[in-house]
Amino acid sequence: MEATPEGGSLVFTVNGVRFEVPEIDPSTTLLEFLRSRTRFKSVKLGCGEGGCGACVVLLSKYDPMLEQVESFTVSSCLTLLCSINGCSVTTSEGIGNSKDGFHPIHQRFSGFHASQCGFCTPGMCMSLFSALVNAEKKKQPQAPHGFSKLTVSEAEKAITGNLCRCTGYRPIADACKSFAANVDLEDLGINSFWKRGESEEVKVSRLPTYDPKDHICSYSDLKDGYKSLTRLNSKQCSWFSPISINELQDLLHSDLVKDSGKTKLVVGNTGNAYYKETVEYDKYIDLRYIPELSAIRKDNSGIEFGAALSISKVISFLKSENDSNPISDGDLVFMNMANHMEKIATGFIRNSASLGGNLVMAQRKYFPSDIGTLLLAVDSSVIVLTGQKHERITMEEFLYRPPLDTNGILISVHIPFFEPTRVGDSVQTTSKLSFETYRAAPRPLGNALPYLNAAFLADFSQNKSGIVVNKVRLSFGAYGTYHAMRARKVEDYLAGQTLTGLVLDEAIKLVKVAVVSGEGTAHAAYRSSLAVGFLFEFLNSLNTIDSSESCGSFEDSNKSLLGGAAKGNNDRNNGSIQHPELLSSAKQVVESSKDNYPVGEPIKKFGAAIQASGEAVFVDDIPPPPDCLYGAFIYSTKPLARVKGISFNSNKLPTGVAAVISAKDIPSKGENIGTQSMFGAESLFAGEVAMCAGDLIAFVIGDTQKHANLAAKMAIVEYDTEGLDPPILTVEEAVERSSFFDVPPFLYPAKVGDFSKGMAEADHRILTAEIKLGSQYYFYMETQSALAIPDEDNCMVVYSSCQCPEFTHIAIAKCLGIPENNVRVITRRVGGGFGGKALKAMPVATACALAAHTLRRPVKTYLDRKTDMIIAGGRHPIKITYDVGYKSDGKITALHLDILINAGIKADISPVMPNSITGALKKYNWGALSFNFKVCKTNHSSKSAMRAPGEVQGSYIAEAILEHVASSLSMEPDLVRNKNLHTYESLKLFYGDAAGDLVEYTLPSIWDKVATSSRFLARIENIERFNHSNVWRKRGISRVPVVNEVFVRGAPGKVSILWDGSIVVEVGGIDLGQGLWTKVKQVTAYALSSIQCEGTKDLFERIRVVQSDTLSLVQGGFTAGSTTSESSCAAVRLCCDILVERLAPLKKTLQDQMGSVEWDALIVQAHYQSVNLAANSFFVPDLSSVKYLTQGAAVSEVEINILTGETTILRSDIVYDCGQSMNPAVDLGQIEGAFVQGLGFFMLEEYLTNENGLVVADSTWTYKIPTIDTIPKQFNVEVLNTGHNQKRVLSSKASGEPPLLLAASVHCATRAAIKEARKQLKSWGAVEGIDTTFVLDVPATMPTVKRLCGLDTVETYLKYLPSRD
């Protein structure tokens, strides 16, 4: 290839530091480079597939055509390093850090309590930073001093693609909005800058100053260096950037490429997020420098977009086409296309994802593209280059051709301009164009593939008999079909028709036949019903588009056609319901107490700023020691099968692989142990037989994490099932084969009352009703990770991201067969745990230790998201059968439950489940309560503790039963709840000592309080009115109480005072993001201040809590069950009391001598006088306070869309009793975060497995946790300070888990809304799907809600219309 100059170095800057890379494997991503070859570790790997935003960086590059620098976010996990030649990369530590000073973004994230575990925070900060950078480019007057030109809505939207599993997003939204020029500071939530009621000026002055001039990064000047890197060579691989089509063709036909067979054309490389190719390409051809592929050309016929243009660029061009005023119908086509495209993926993906890449994926691999559907509807065409041949073909021809071969190039896409039908040369004045696009996806604002998308273009006019469709193009896609397709039969049918009920009916019949998902597609009937709903909505909208201008006859015809539908269908066309897309308001009420200062203060989380800048060190951020190796698990994909062998495709080990470690490598003195729990030890690796899909078979060790991961993926495991029993995959099979785990008698809950007597007293009975609950995945943002380093004398140091270092320590010692004092486990911080890093982190750490022990080299692992999801286990699925007896007034007299818990293959913590379930279920007075629990041993991966384990199920079961009773009595569920709330006497009966004193039973007052603060009763009336006057949307509201039993365990603490008066604290508890260290610091400062000398006011700032080290502080126990913060606080308080006691005599002496004593002077003297300034303690709760009840209530209101099944949470109000909160800001964060995680469980998250029990929801593509667009639009939380709990640690109460249970209020509200939809269906004459005692599954996903509202609602409605007249 003559035109290609040889070689060259890759040049770019990172945070101003220049890098020149002469050789690199071109498959290297920017993230890999940053994390392994630079000191910039703030880019976190959360998913590696563009789905989480943890790796977002700002890329700035000079555009030589526009002669300006453009800056935009990209996901560094997908961006190939070679594609950033000449660019400047900015990461979160680049905009500010602990050395040079934090950026106001970091400070505000910290001050608004927007960082908990901190793993998502640097990515969030960069998404916001990019929005700020680009806002400055707006041609608008400068924003007021301290603010950006960003609007509130833009600020919130900036982070729509970033996932956070801890905070629930509200505080993050506040931190972002604080920069917006149009923000009302009064609307921003609790923060450490100002107090409520302070004046606007004071508030502004307290916010960390933001000045766009100072705080926008400058582009490192690489203008001269910016040119296409025509060719970059490494040893075997090359990266080419041809600059013309000719050069590209020459290249493709050159020997260099032709024979290699491993060449990849690439633009944004985001396609790799979905297809995760494991092919090792040796040639990459970057298409972005070919002018035809990057140009936008406009002529009389339309706009031609180069295929390599990013989706973002296409969107902004389409939007700019609407700048004309007034906007024509044709412009609206572009506007609506742009609006739809903004829901594709996320901003940071669209910035690099190309138009052509999307279409080629759709064409070649049947990717469920949105763009294909849009373009099909608007009659687009494309230019393709195959061989030497340039062809212009229609979009339809392109999609339906045989897959483009690997050398085929998509050059450009043409979108025509639109005008209404012409007669001769003139536009028909009565003719109008309408273009609408539709998309039903689990997340409204994107980053979720749709169940179905559609785009409809109609040319219509109006005559005396009504609306006449002249022409229409109807395109549907992504519903489980190869390509987007046009519903031609429907189009042909509608052309020339006047819209009447009959015509609509017929069109809908035809659509149902046309839109049929391919075999095996999930929710096929739902997808067809979406097609019906969308077409109905569209045709219906034609009626309403011009109603203002319409004449009487139009209105008449409209009425006769759709009547109430037009009125009731409050979609965006008639605009009567416009919900805010994102969080619109939030209120937090917290009361802080000064009694125990600084305990009780809403102090910001310790370390939040370094978390935001990305300097906080997680396990994978620890620089690997020399000679470090990396591990990746090979797991079983079969439920019960003998493992005959592991091999790789070729005879030799894959690239970089050093060893494959398995059970055979366990030292002779060791045991095959990977987990140690209170119920015993569990195996690390499968022995001869793998017991479940996800069972660990081996640990591949490679020279890099990438090589280890690739090798693990390539491993071929040979299985054999001969002679083995069939696996047990359901709880029913477990019962049949008596496969159970024992529950120790002391953990088996006690029954209450006499069930038979209670049943006899009942007026009504429901017998053998069933509820099923599925699993949930933790989705901590940091996957499991560990680093094991062999030390002298057969010792092992292991850094583990875990919730229970002490037990991890024991498991490692047992596995290696070494004494426990040879092992040291260190945990500094954990990027989210939620129970998943309790027992489930242990085998990961143990496998690293075993490999390190075997190979005598450090071994590290950081699990890829897929492996993590497959082996995690997650929440326990449960099947419940119940008998309930109740009076006619709704009072329940007896309840019996048969509960089958699917525990999976190992006991894990499953034996505690019966107790946890009942602990929350007993929140109501059931009269008599009996149960029969079976903890089933099945061939599934073992289920483990997940935030509120058992409790969320128990609490939900109670609600489901009450709802059932209410439905059967035709009573409002709230009345039945009221009837069955405990009196203090019944509470004592059900909970015994845990009930505490009468004053501690705060639920009755919380119950009323939340009704008042949420205006519950008034809103019930509003909802009735709404439901009466809206046909296609229904609302529901629900109030749900929570009473939950928690247990306090013992915990150690150690406090040491250094010469300069600073203090070091060690505790058993781990900071998982829940603010444990911050509370510990507060208590330490409070307790030490009791020495009463000068200078103790600022002690808080002088305290450092340090990482947990199992040899430095033993008996650390578990960080679980919500109470570790309080026990750790209690432990340090004991230590401080000891220290104060030791210091008191000296202080008195000094005071006598000098009148007053400074803290620093006291400590120096104490050191000189050999006072022991290190104190250890172990807090043991006294027997009377081991258990207690947490209480709260929530009211949620939702709106469902009957056509799509989408649920919008309009508002949630929570009141939660935190006792005397030690830190109301931290507790509030726990409440909001838990509630949103609960929302995920109840509404969104489906942790699906295949028939073998292998997890198939194993990526961000298939598993959808809540994002900012799915949380309540109004989110109000009151942290109640009851302070009645003298037996508690400083009168505080747990907040980590119980609020998760309150999310059931959303589920119950959804059920109420569905009930309304079914009532309406009944009024339309339907006979099926109308009973009110229906079961709403958990999670109540869109297909589930739609199914219950009726998959054929539109058809039923159309049938009903004529009969109504």
Ligand SMILES: Cc1cc2nc3c(=O)[nH]c(=O)nc-3n(C[C@H](O)[C@H](O)[C@H](O)COP(=O)(O)OP(=O)(O)OC[C@H]3O[C@@H](n4cnc5c(N)ncnc54)[C@H](O)[C@@H]3O)c2cc1C
């Ligand atoms: C998290 C995420 C969410 C997404 N959500 C959606 C969604 O909701 N809806 C939707 O429609 N899409 C979605 N996408 C897909 C996204 O639009 C595509 O990944 C992207 O447009 C591909 O462009 P690219 O430049 O990154 O392609 P690349 O990854 O660079 O290339 C993709 C493939 O196309 C080939 N190719 C690229 N350009 C050309 C060309 N001009 N000629 C010939 N071959 C070419 C490449 O060789 C490769 O095989 C999502 C993607 C991600 C990562």
Ligand code: FES
């Ligand atoms: S790690 Fe890149 S988006 Fe998740």
Ligand code: FES
């Ligand atoms: S703070 Fe967002 S994931 Fe933990």
